Amino acid sequence: MKSSNQVNNPNQHHHDENYEFTDSDRTNISGVVIRFITNALLLVLSGVFNITRALFHVSRGDYFPSVVVLTSGFVFMAMGFTFFNPADNLRKILITKGRDIEEVMTAITELASGFGRLTFFLMAMLIFEIITTTFLFQQ
């Protein structure tokens, strides 16, 4: 809800698209960029290990565990890729001038899209895991 201050004092806040973040804000943003990139790399690496293990299972004829591990691998990789693009957009804030708000909004949009894709993978994984757990409990 917007307060009446914005109507009574229109110069209190502004929508200047050339708004520049302060040095303190940039320090904060650089911390987020590091976390995003570290998360992304570790998640993708974990996903690669899972997928490799899945291939080993297939080579040994263990098809059921291979599907479980493969799904887990794809979820980890999807989680990882969720963070690469937003990290890049936020990084641009630190190295460019005059487009801070635009880059932030692009990062927010990319993050929302990434979480949307992740929702799809997680739902598929959850349905599969619940079916598996239910089936195995009955055995």
Next chain:
Amino acid sequence: MSYEFSEAQNQKFRKLTRSMNRVVILLFLVGLNALIQYYFDVVEYQRNLTLLLEGLAYLLFSLMVYLPIPRFKKIFTTSGRDVEELMGAFNVMSRNWFWANVSLGLIVIVESLKLFDGTTF
């Protein structure tokens, strides 16, 4: 003078918080399911450290994704502190996701050991 996001920009923050909320719930359920499988020893080859660590990691990530959501929500529900709230959300991410990095690092180490010693899972 502080920056105030426009309604179109606020819509993007709303979309972000909605998608983050969905991911929080799903990550929690996936983690819970993994821990149930581990605890009840549903399948012999799944009762191992990797499954326990992955279950805990999913629960931890669920919490990590949840933590900045209230700050993002304040951007489009309040007026006058948009940049402060945005920086607050980023601050939460950069402080708390350190622990997500640590847990991920442990998982990667366990996964690599499992891979090289030929363990089934």
